[in-house]
Amino acid sequence: xxxxxxxxxxxxxxxxxxxxxxxxxxxxxxxxxxxxxxxxxxxxxxxxxxxxxxxxxxxxxxxxxxxxxxxxxxxxxxxxxxxxxxxxxxxxxxxxxxxxxxxxxxxxxxxxxxxxxxxxxxxxxxxxxxxxxxxxxxxxxxxxxxxxxxxxxxxxxxxxxxxxxxxxxxxxxxxxxxxxxxxxxxxxxxxxxxxxxxxxxxxxxxxxxxxxxxxxxxxxxxxxxxxxxxxxxxxxxxxxxxxxxxxxxxxxxxxxxxxxxxxxxxxxxxxxxxxxxxxxxxxxxxxxxxxxxxxxxxxxxxxxxxxxxxxxxxxxxxxxxxxxxxxxxxxxxxxxxxxxxxxxxxxxxxxxxxxxxxxxxxxxxxxxxxxxxxxxxxxxxxxxxxxxxxxx
Ligand code: PLP
Numbered sequence: 001x002x003x004x005x006x007x008x009x010x011x012x013x014x015x016x017x018x019x020x021x022x023x024x025x026x027x028x029x030x031x032x033x034x035x036x037x038x039x040x041x042x043x044x045x046x047x048x049x050x051x052x053x054x055x056x057x058x059x060x061x062x063x064x065x066x067x068x069x070x071x072x073x074x075x076x077x078x079x080x081x082x083x084x085x086x087x088x089x090x091x092x093x094x095x096x097x098x099x100x101x102x103x104x105x106x107x108x109x110x111x112x113x114x115x116x117x118x119x120x121x122x123x124x125x126x127x128x129x130x131x132x133x134x135x136x137x138x139x140x141x142x143x144x145x146x147x148x149x150x151x152x153x154x155x156x157x158x159x160x161x162x163x164x165x166x167x168x169x170x171x172x173x174x175x176x177x178x179x180x181x182x183x184x185x186x187x188x189x190x191x192x193x194x195x196x197x198x199x200x201x202x203x204x205x206x207x208x209x210x211x212x213x214x215x216x217x218x219x220x221x222x223x224x225x226x227x228x229x230x231x232x233x234x235x236x237x238x239x240x241x242x243x244x245x246x247x248x249x250x251x252x253x254x255x256x257x258x259x260x261x262x263x264x265x266x267x268x269x270x271x272x273x274x275x276x277x278x279x280x281x282x283x284x285x286x287x288x289x290x291x292x293x294x295x296x297x298x299x300x301x302x303x304x305x306x307x308x309x310x311x312x313x314x315x316x317x318x319x320x321x322x323x324x325x326x327x328x329x330x331x332x333x334x335x336x337x338x339x340x341x342x343x344x345x346x347x348x349x350x351x352x353x354x355x356x357x358x359x360x361x362x363x364x365x366x367x368x369x370x371x372x373x374x375x376x377x378x379x380x381x382x383x384x385x386x387x388x389x390x391x392x
Contacts (some may be wrong), residue, residue: 003319004365007154008206008300009183009356010286010323015208021272022210023251025245033242043244050251057254058200059191063220067234068247069212072106072182074227075201075216078238079178081108082225085145090117093146095190097139099131101121102151102374106180109338110149110204123150128343129157129289133165140206150177152184152200156354157289158298160188167196176222182206186257188294198222202213204246208358209253213246240254259357271298271366272357276301278370282377288344298359302344305378306351314380315353320374321352 005013025046026174031039033047054066069075080096087093098110110120121139126132131150140148148170153160170177176198184190186207192200199222205212216238218224230239232290245306276299279285303311308324315322354368 003321004369005321006355006361006365006369007321007323007356008358008361009158010204010355011205011211012208012358013360014205014210015256017251017256018209018249018253018344022093022245025114025172025248027348029244031324033244034231044110046248047242047244050247053251053255057190057251057258058185058202058217058387059193060217061193061220064192065218065220065224065235065237067216067218067224067238068242068250069234069238070212070240071205071214072180073201073214075199075203075214076103076105076178076180077109077199078216078224078227079199080106080147080149080217081227083176084113084118085118085225086223087115091146093144095119095121095141095144095147095148096148096347097121097123097145099125099151099153101125101129101156102149103133103155103180103182105150106151119144128159128293128360129154129159130293131166133169136166137169140169140173140175142175143173148175149180151180152182153187153295156352157300158183158294158356159289160184160293160295163195163197170198171196177214182216183295183298184185184231187297189261191216192219204250204253207253207257208360209250210369211247213250214241223340227375263359268357268359268361271363272297272299272355273363274363275299275355275357275366275370275373279370279373282374286341287345299355301353301355302351303353304378305350308351308353310380311353311376313353315372316378318376320369322373323356324352 029043031043033043052067060066084350093344096110096118098120123131123139146256150166152163165179178199179197181190181200181202183206186204198219200217202215205211224237226237226239228239233239233242275289279301280287286302288300288302312322312324318332322363
């Protein structure tokens, strides 16, 4: 075995069927869908199918909107800045609420708004690593709070937040709820009729679609001020020529991801648990977060006494790709927001390694990875106690 990819929370392989579905839109049907001639209009049925697939993939209502964009970072920026323009600047609501375990696409946007004078509340997690609904309930203020933004499933731990309860709390208080759904879609059911959120963001490349394609769900009745002004694409809510190939690919990828949810819940979980059980056989290891409230593909493990970066490098030498945390986080490991929020000691934080599987991960790959992890830990712990520098 040459290489094993266990970094699917960073990005995923494009499903070959998705690639095939996108192919005709590069060299055969390459028109601009806004053109009035046949090169443009011939695209419309394909775009309609893609949108239908996206609507049914997240069970959106007919009157809800899905704005096609370039990625979830764009979607998150759009929602947060739109509410800033509409509610904070215009209607005088002064406070926005988020959590301490957001992806930088949300946390850095809020840091930016803090610099502009917005009061941002950063909700802490409880001992399970999730934001308890009561924490939100006691922070929200119907007179002051303009928006609540919370991550659905955390990218580093896989821990799933109780978003249905957040929806109820926000609705009772008349405050819009924005969910970052990036790590939930394709791993657990995402049903916008069950979860009362006003906004929800996703990125196609996290569920075997192309990079550079994302979606922003907007519940009926909510207003969006565009981040990108220009043409009338997306009903004037997001300017820029529509990337038909990527839109088609994202729609199909979501349909396939939903079809594979049962497989995720059973087979991907089985392989994840196999890897996790094997990791737990190693001495001085801690797994972050309860298994039953994590996405079925994710493990965040702390290997005491092994420095994360050295471990990552050693695993990479053995052909195993894992991650020491969010590929987008620039913070040092000790200040990793998840560890900080969960009040996990700096030493544990420093030794964290994330393994994230997908429906493409095979049993052979997991067996190989188990062997590689054990050898790597033995070698690295050996180096710290002796000066043995040989691969074993
Ligand atoms: N939100 C979460 C939870 C993520 O995991 C990521 C990517 O890792 C993003 C947002 C940003 O997605 P993208 O890089 O596709 O914009």
